[in-house]
Amino acid sequence: MEVNVKEYKHCVLVTIQGRVDSATAPKLNEVFEDLLNRGRFKIVVDMSNVEYMSSAGFRVLLSAQRACRRYHRGEVVLALVPPRVLEALELAGFTKIFRRFDNLLDAIGYF
Amino acid sequence: MEVNVKEYKHCVLVTIQGRVDSATAPKLNEVFEDLLNRGRFKIVVDMSNVEYMSSAGFRVLLSAQRACRRYHRGEVVLALVPPRVLEALELAGFTKIFRRFDNLLDAIGYF
Amino acid sequence: MSVGGDIFSLQRSWPARFDFLDEIRTFVGQAAERAGFSEQAVYAIQMATDEACSNVIEHAYRGESGNIEIRVDWDGLQLTITLQDTARYSFDMKKIAQPDVNAPLSKRKAGGLGIYLMKKLMDEVQYLPSPQGNTLILRKRKEKAV
Amino acid sequence: MSVGGDIFSLQRSWPARFDFLDEIRTFVGQAAERAGFSEQAVYAIQMATDEACSNVIEHAYRGESGNIEIRVDWDGLQLTITLQDTARYSFDMKKIAQPDVNAPLSKRKAGGLGIYLMKKLMDEVQYLPSPQGNTLILRKRKEKAV
Ligand SMILES: Nc1ncnc2c1ncn2[C@@H]1O[C@H](COP(=O)(O)OP(=O)(O)O)[C@@H](O)[C@H]1O
Ligand SMILES: Nc1ncnc2c1ncn2[C@@H]1O[C@H](COP(=O)(O)OP(=O)(O)O)[C@@H](O)[C@H]1O
Numbered sequence: 001m002e003v004n005v006k007e008y009k010h011c012v013l014v015t016i017q018g019r020v021d022s023a024t025a026p027k028l029n030e031v032f033e034d035l036l037n038r039g040r041f042k043i044v045v046d047m048s049n050v051e052y053m054s055s056a057g058f059r060v061l062l063s064a065q066r067a068c069r070r071y072h073r074g075e076v077v078l079a080l081v082p083p084r085v086l087e088a089l090e091l092a093g094f095t096k097i098f099r100r101f102d103n104l105l106d107a108i109g110y111f
Numbered sequence: 112m113e114v115n116v117k118e119y120k121h122c123v124l125v126t127i128q129g130r131v132d133s134a135t136a137p138k139l140n141e142v143f144e145d146l147l148n149r150g151r152f153k154i155v156v157d158m159s160n161v162e163y164m165s166s167a168g169f170r171v172l173l174s175a176q177r178a179c180r181r182y183h184r185g186e187v188v189l190a191l192v193p194p195r196v197l198e199a200l201e202l203a204g205f206t207k208i209f210r211r212f213d214n215l216l217d218a219i220g221y222f
Numbered sequence: 223m224s225v226g227g228d229i230f231s232l233q234r235s236w237p238a239r240f241d242f243l244d245e246i247r248t249f250v251g252q253a254a255e256r257a258g259f260s261e262q263a264v265y266a267i268q269m270a271t272d273e274a275c276s277n278v279i280e281h282a283y284r285g286e287s288g289n290i291e292i293r294v295d296w297d298g299l300q301l302t303i304t305l306q307d308t309a310r311y312s313f314d315m316k317k318i319a320q321p322d323v324n325a326p327l328s329k330r331k332a333g334g335l336g337i338y339l340m341k342k343l344m345d346e347v348q349y350l351p352s353p354q355g356n357t358l359i360l361r362k363r364k365e366k367a368v
Numbered sequence: 369m370s371v372g373g374d375i376f377s378l379q380r381s382w383p384a385r386f387d388f389l390d391e392i393r394t395f396v397g398q399a400a401e402r403a404g405f406s407e408q409a410v411y412a413i414q415m416a417t418d419e420a421c422s423n424v425i426e427h428a429y430r431g432e433s434g435n436i437e438i439r440v441d442w443d444g445l446q447l448t449i450t451l452q453d454t455a456r457y458s459f460d461m462k463k464i465a466q467p468d469v470n471a472p473l474s475k476r477k478a479g480g481l482g483i484y485l486m487k488k489l490m491d492e493v494q495y496l497p498s499p500q501g502n503t504l505i506l507r508k509r510k511e512k513a514v
Contacts, residue, residue, distance in 0.1 A: 006216075006220075008216075008217075008219075008220025008221070009121070009220060009221060009222060010120070010121055010220075010222070011220070013216070013220070019244060021240070021243045021244070021247075021272055021276070022240040022243060022272075022276040022279070022280070023240035023241045023243055023244070052247070052265075052268070052269075054243075054269060054272045054273060054276065055273055055276075055333070055335040055336050055339055056276060058335060059332055059333055059335070062327075062330060062332065063332060065327060066327060066330075069327060083262075084261075084262065084265040087262070087265075088265075088269060088339065088343075091323070091338075091339055091342045091343070092323055092335050092338075092339065093321075093322075093323025093324055093325070093330075096324070096326075097326075097327050097330065104216055105117075105119075105124070105215055105216060105219055106119075108119075108216055108219045108220050109117075109119025109120060109121075109122070109124070109219050110119070110120060111120060111121070130390060132386070132389045132390070132393075132418055132422070133386040133389060133418075133422040133425070133426070134386035134387045134389055134390070163393070163411075163414070163415075165389075165415060165418045165419060165422065166419060166422075166479070166481040166482050166485055167422060169481060170478055170479055170481070173473075173476060173478065174478060176473060177473060177476075180473060194408075195407075195408065195411040198408070198411075199411075199415060199485065199489075202469070202484075202485055202488045202489070203469055203481050203484075203485065204467075204468075204469025204470055204471070204476075207470070207472075208472075208473050208476065
């Protein structure tokens, strides 16, 4: 798994590449923690290159969402979620908790 | 020439398609006028599908830029300017007046 | 070769560590492909196995070293994945509360999705604890061809 | 056929209206291509011609109807585009101030770019006013092959 961060004026684009499982999720969590510590609560996650994400990854997304939404200071939104990952997110009820976009521009422009 | 407008939270994306000349520039001008009337002063112009732009088009861009920059309320930025159009904009000294981006995300994220 | 026609059994063992999850998913994924499952079903089988192994590593071995032995059986109708550990800890699966996947964000628990997902992704999940170690059996039947 | 080798002359006439600019650009563009100019030079020739015609329509005919006759001559070395109108108005090109293309936004004039661009895009721009109508000649020499 590789994680990339690009900071825009009103939001941050987090690009995840590869597989997120119990082994790699902590690294993803660190990226979010760092953003939250720096007061960046508006986050677009580009999921287009996520090959796999287990519940360990879902957990990281959920805790980031909780932190971002607190005091209405921000939000985590998901962009370009691949079908297999989306199916699993749906099973977990995460599609109700994360706004999704099917293109990055709309996601960045949302903030 | 076709013009498309997509409104985001902090900026508007104006996509121009085709040829902008003395015949079509007034239509482009109307689009900008409408945005300005509605208080939208942060504008990204996606130029990637501009096949041709004469000084009539440059004039429209300049007047939009002037209106947007007034009172520091906004700015017109150009994204994905094709090489031929860029050369002409350079001759006209417009590259000093318009910030340019070579990808749309960076342009939208700039505002 | 008729895809999914051959009956097979595969068995391998891995150290109970998260960094082997990738290999484990590849192993069961290849078996599921060989059995002729759809790409969607292959992903589901990989994910269920990953969730199961993650639980064994986290909750059964709890940092102690040990192995997970994985056996895959394809009988032409269903794929059976049997995970065997020699871990000290076990649990009562029936007592684990189902997560409320419809709860709003503020009411969502942080974890508790693994077993739920396993059950959703597979047709059958069976847990057999024992003092010598625990067995988890995951089964998925072949979807009908369209 | 050696591209750009054949000498040719083309001539056509259009109503002095903006909605014919597209056709006019296509006409001179095809001629410039036939003469073997680069894509960049073709674009420059089209743009200069457009600027010239736009000026004739806007400043020479000023809404009155009339025609623009365009003649393209390729002599193997340079392309000459001759625009002929029968418009009532003419002007003194030498008296037109050059725009300050280095001025900051606040100092930039709204228009005044047409003639400037024509001169930058072409090697020669010649304006011949007369009471019977005006002639504008645009010339571009073939860039050396690289
Ligand atoms: N293999 C196991 N051994 C012991 N306890 C387990 C095992 N699998 C799950 N559990 C228990 O069941 C709970 C729910 O598991 P699960 O649904 O996978 O969510 P999570 O692992 O995120 O807590 C765990 O917190 C743990 O207490
Ligand atoms: N063909 C023409 N006939 C009469 N006046 C012209 C003609 N072309 C240009 N002009 C005059 O020269 C000025 C500058 O022309 P130009 O550089 O093309 O800029 P613009 O047309 O935007 O004003 C025009 O405003 C007009 O007064």
